[in-house]
Amino acid sequence: MPQPFGLAVRFFLRDGTETAFDRLVEETVEQIRAREPGTLVYVTHTVTGRPNERVFYELYRDEAAFEEHERQEHVLRFLEQREQYVERFEVDRLAAITGKGYEVDGR
Template sequence: MFGIVVRFDLQDEAAAARFDALVAEVLPGIRSEEPGTLVYTTHHVKDDPLARVFYELYRDEQGHADHEARPATAAFLHEIGPLTRDVRVEFLTDVDAP
């Protein structure tokens, strides 16, 4: 498996509202059209109203590559660029993987 945690720090409340709307648009397609995406969940951060965290788990690195190759993903990433003030990406590995 291949995992990613992404934290988005948003510009302001208007940016957060727009970001959430964009997530609501793209999320159903990720969950229904990406067989290599095992988990794709989004979170608000308690006590930090301008932060969002995504937890993404893919079958393998190809599953992630397939996700990144979707036009809807590219459009989402393009749209959120101006809404964010910082993005932090953490790539995860299994501690019990062979």
């Protein structure tokens, strides 16, 4: 049985780019909702008290669904355009153990 695959991504934005970055993210997420059945969860967050930080939580049906996500035109556009807004970012690859809202071990 395929295992869910997740990412936690933290973006550190350049001063003054927050609104434009959030607009780019919203456009991208609209396409993810419409075109990516293997993307189970894709949630973007602000960080309280740190207006230049954003955290994305992404959960995919499996690693193949993530790889398919990475090939999508809307994702490639996001990756290209984010450079003008992002100072740096950190990515953590996550392997699900247990949770609510999806099955990890077939139970």
